[in-house]
Amino acid sequence: MPYAPADAHIRFALHPDHQPAVIATTTGATADAARSHLYDHGFRSTGPTTMVLARIDREEPHYTVKAAAQLQVYGFTTEIDPALQDEIDTEWTWANHPMPWCTRDEIREVGAAAQRIHDDITTGHLTIHLHADDGHTTVAVGSYTTGVRRHIHLHGENHLRQISTSYDTEAEAVAEFHRLYSVAVRPSPAPLTDLEQAVRRLLAGKPPSTAEETSEPTVEPPVAEPGEHEAFLAALFDEDRQWERYRPSDETTIASHESLAVRAEFDHEARHCTDVAWTVAEYDGPVGERLWHATLTAGTPVPLIRAMLQYLDAPPLTAAYGPDDVLHDAAWHPASHPARTTWTAAGAITFEHTLHATTDRWMLYGGDNLDRAAWTIRLSAGVSHDLLAHLVSTAADLSTPQPPSVRRPPLGAPVPVVVPQHRGWLR
Incomplete structure (x- = not known):
């Protein structure tokens, strides 16, 4: 009718x-x-x-x-x-769709399912607890406030996001997510994709890019310029006689401390922000076991590299502060999560401590989040808190320099030839 x-x-x-x-x-x-x-x-x-x-x-x-x-x-x-x-x-399809066997209608069904997940998150019907990058795309774990499939794992972004697994309890879903993705796990939902941001702005009645947004200054982390690491390495051997140079190949230079206990390896081919440019390690005696090691990517600011090597060459006799104390005084913002603690500066630098991690027990990175970091320093378990305090003090100065009248006193001036007792070779 x-x-x-x-x-x-x-x-x-x-x-x-x-x-x-x-x-x-x-x-x-x-x-x-x-x-x-x-x-x-x-x-x-x-x-x-x-x-x-x-x-x-x-x-x-x-x-x-x-x-x-x-x-x-x-x-x-x-x-x-x-x-x-x-x-x-117009008939069209997604370029390089990962499900080429699907018909046009089936592709549309996949997109519709992703749209429902997106809407559920936007309306609060689906709460995302954690997310991670699995090396190919974004994954997440969340819980529905109503319905049968209450606790789920998600895989993919935008029109490809799908429910991959369902669980009976939130504890089971979260525990399995930590087991699968380990140190890659991050709290809360992943940052919105460009498409999600545009859609939300449109639905809120705003154009894709407002004048107010474009006029706001963007805080960028400090990043080393091309050639800065090479220049620093050359100056290290010219100005500091405690370091000896070895060139086992055209791609690699090794800086060995005179005590034979600290060694830094530099990769001349590192270019990308995720490429490891430096590997630094300290050992328990000239032929002892490795105590800890660190990796620094190609964009790491030179002052941070210098701070680490200067400390290893001549550590202060005493340390007045721990890393958390330094960051608290520098007004960084702390946040505690189930598996780790983070401190973030307005200058887009984050210091992260993952209590039970081994290789990446401590991390310092520049950028909005680890998935899109401009540079990353990773330090293993075993590194001294004195060195961490020295490193984050330098990061605090890079991020938000304080006036001289209120700046924290330096963490001890370097003293001549104070040789650490833990020495060895990089393996």
């Missing part, structure tokens, strides 16, 4: 700033009823007469057709802009 005619007109058009998102403009006496129906189809209000459909699966034209057909059944008048109609008529 047909519905009575409704006095409203709905015009659908592509969003001018974010295609293929769709804008619906409603006019007429019963426009409110039309807007209610549009809401059921995923449109969200952005003004008195406008609503937007923006999805992470980029299927807005397909769902617009379905919404328009339903509105016509209810007696509303609909109009589709020619440019949007061209988009509707």
Whole structure:
């Protein structure tokens, strides 16, 4: 039985700033009823007469057709802009889709499932506890506030996010997530992707990039410029006679301390922000066991490398502070998580302590998060708290230098030829 005619007109058009998102403009006496129906189809209000459909699966034209057909059944008048109609008529698929065996309809079903997960997270029906990078994509563990599949693991981003496993309890889901991804686990949801950010801005009635956002200064971490590490290495041998140079290959230079207990290896081929440029280690005597080691990537600021090697060459006789004390006084922001503690500076530098880790017991990195770090220093268990305090004191100066009148006294001045007792070779 047909519905009575409704006095409203709905015009659908592509969003001018974010295609293929769709804008619906409603006019007429019963426009409110039309807007209610549009809401059921995923449109969200952005003004008195406008609503937007923006999805992470980029299927807005397909769902617009379905919404328009339903509105016509209810007696509303609909109009589709020619440019949007061209988009509707165009057959397309995701480039390099990881499920090439799927038909177009099956790909659309995968995207629709990802969209439902995205909506559940946005509305608070699905709470994300932890996330990680598995080397290929983002994974996460979360719990639904209602429903049967309450505790789940997620795999993928945007239109490829899927539920990979379900669990009976939150404790079981979280424990298995830690077992699978170990030190890669991070608290809370992963940072929003560019597409998710754009969709949220559109649904909130904002353009993809607002003037206010672009005018805000972006805090960038300090990063070593190309050639800075090479210049520092050359100066180390020219100015500090306690270090001897070995060149076992064209790609590698080794700096060996005169005590034969500390050794730093430099990779001349390291270029990318994730490439390890330096490996530093300390040993229990010239032929003893390794006590700890550290790796520093190619973008690590030179003052941090210098601070580490200077400390190992001539450590202060006494240490006045621990690393947490230094960062507390420097006004870094602490946060405690189930497996670790982090301190973050406004200058986009983070110091992280993972209590039960072995290789990456301590980390210092520059950037918004570890997944997108501009540089990373990783220190194993066994490194002294004195060295950590010296290192984070330098990081604090790099991040937010304090006026001389209030700056913490230096962590002990270097003294001449104080040879540490733990010495050995890098293996």
